Amino acid sequence: MDDPFEIDEFAASPEMRLGDAPAPAYLDNLNAEQRDAVETLDGPLLVLAGAGTGKTRVLTTRLAHLLETKAQTERLHPQQILAVTFTNRAAKEMQERVAHALGRPVEGWWLGTFHSLSARLLRRHAELIGLQSNFTILDSDDQVRLLKQIMDAEQIDPKKWPAKQLMGIIQRWKDKGLTPERVNESVEFANGGAKHLYRIYQERLKVLNACDFGDLLLHCLTLFQQHPEVLRQYQSTFRYILVDEYQDTNVAQYLWLRAMAMVHRNICCVGDDDQAIYSWRGAEVGNILRFESDFPGAKVVRLEQNYRSTPHILAAASKLITFNDGRLGKQLWTEIDTGEKVFVKGVWDGEAEARLVGEDIEALQSRGIGASQMAILVRAGFQTREFEERLITLGIPYRVVGGPRFYERQEIRDALAYIRLVAQPDDSLAFERIVNVPKRGVGKATLQTLHQYSRDQAISLPSAARDLIDTEELKPKMRQAIGGLLGDFKRWREMLAGSSHVEVIETVLDESGYTDMWRTSKEIDAPGRLENLKELVSAIGEFENLTSFLEHVSLVMENEQNDAQEKVTIMTLHAAKGLEFDYVFLPGWEEGVFPHQRAMDESGVKGLEEERRLAYVGITRARKRATILYAANRRIYNQWQSALPSRFVDELPDEHIERISDTGLGGHGGNHSPGAWGSDDWMKMPSWANEGSSNRNPVSGASERKFASSGWQDRVRKNVIDVKPDGETSYSTNSKSSKYKVGDAVRHRKFGPGTVRAVDGNKLEIHFEGVGTKKVVDSFILPG
């Protein structure tokens, strides 16, 4: 039905016409020409749109127009439309929006992520590039495992070359659209060892009839290149192409799109260079900058009216992002004229931070505001824990988005391995995964024997096992264990002929002892795992065959609890892109956490600017209120570390923010001493953030070099974070001197008593008994 080469005669239903609907208000700030471009233009179109300007709505409008008007006037069939989003969530949302706009569900168009669309396309032509159409899609876990095996066979010291690191290199190559052959040709990549392993890895994947995520796109490119006739089919089929979040496309995706768009050139991309936050996975902002030269005659439409946020929120975000260089630049404005300023709150530690957020949420709830309108957006996954604990204590329902994916859970991966092995008897990776789960006494040595044999005979691991159980090669105990398992699988496969696949899978999980393994497990989360297994099994029924089910699980499936209960959302900033909430909490704005230390260490100014864009994304998620928090102390890896507020806090415009002293701080433990942290003073405005006198000199050489090109040092800096090559962060402050001197006995709330070892401005180096030497700003120190 969804085959683009079998397009049925199509007539749009006459009762619904887009033209009858009132003009969408969000397109009002376009002039007639621009509006025409968005709605009807044929030819390349780039919509450069700031945060909250209704990018997605533009896409929806265009889609609705295509599906309604063009369907009639030009006999455009839905199957001739290709719409690409970055997440499955966005795809789903798009589907719903369009259905809503048209008043009827629309199906049959190619809507999805690059990965899911590529997988769909690839299954049709797998044989052309040496795969079978039921190839498995490996996740990163499998990839690393495979690489470890390869490195083992190649006798490479895993300490010198961690498999994960190699995986990263390969992934980046794939992001750039580089096959092993192309990597070899390019002089740019000098790393011979990695090239060699990449080649072997790709060969192994082919033997295993498997793809990794990157392959889905890469194989499409290879397919297009080697079989132009296939490409031509798709090129002529897709008359309209729409792409969301264009700023986050990587080179492979760019090539993929360009190939597809080559014939009709009706490509419409929507993006915002200020929201480019995926360069670490190969995204090229250059793609959006180059659009006009890639597609001559392209129209560019800018959307600058923001419909989402209050003016204060908008102004704070806009000001922050101006600290980046090389932007396309845009001036966002809004008609909204009321609203709170952005709150900036300093707290003592992570616990206080979570408590404060909890209190705010309770206060909002008591005003009758639903929890689903509130979100806590964190920089990194580990930050969610403290908030979860707090919200559990308070009994506030919440959900964590983008935690471990459903299919990445251990029990799901195990179950999937069983399913894979039933569907594909020669799946070596699946066999390896479950041969000893639950425990069957099959260990490393036995597996080693099997591997050896499978390599020598060039057959799959399960085949090797089948051969070896009839020989003397294995111990009788092993023979029995493995033989039993193989027999089981044979039986299950036969069962598939007579019963539904749901029944079969239930039987498999039961008879293999896998569910029993969790039932008897003492682990706390064992019941939850059993729940997940049940969910997995019930999902199988919705699919025609096991292959399509497996693909759905590894590419699409989300573990959303779909109860309608109002819940506070906790998620990472990356996951929050494209979403909006009335009330947004942005905790952890501390140097080293956000901006993340590694971003600065590894990518210098580029990394810092990406972090800043992330901050921009965070603030602009808020409709009514944004609350930024930073903690003076944070426990990381069981170690207390004092932290400085993020430089992004400094970069916010004073007139649009409200710094708030944490009243909960007093309750944290008595001793207020004037001038120390107990006073309002440092809360309102950290001492080093006051108007400093000079900032001309003592920026360290390293940081001066690093930030020279960013305009960083041109601004009035009071606090300079020194990004050192060894990854240690230090800071130097020159606007204030400390009231403490070397040798003073002092006390720190968490570290306890200590002695001042060195003084640098208001920065103290203190030796704490039993803790070690720490660098601390003096406002966090009490006199001993």
Added chain:
DNA sequence: TTTGGTGACACAAAG
């Protein structure tokens, strides 16, 4: 040979 315990070590973001 497998297993389970131990200590060292690193600890981002996602499809």
Added chain:
DNA sequence: TGTCACCAAA
């Protein structure tokens, strides 16, 4: 806090 490599015990 979780993972991984290594070692002692079964």
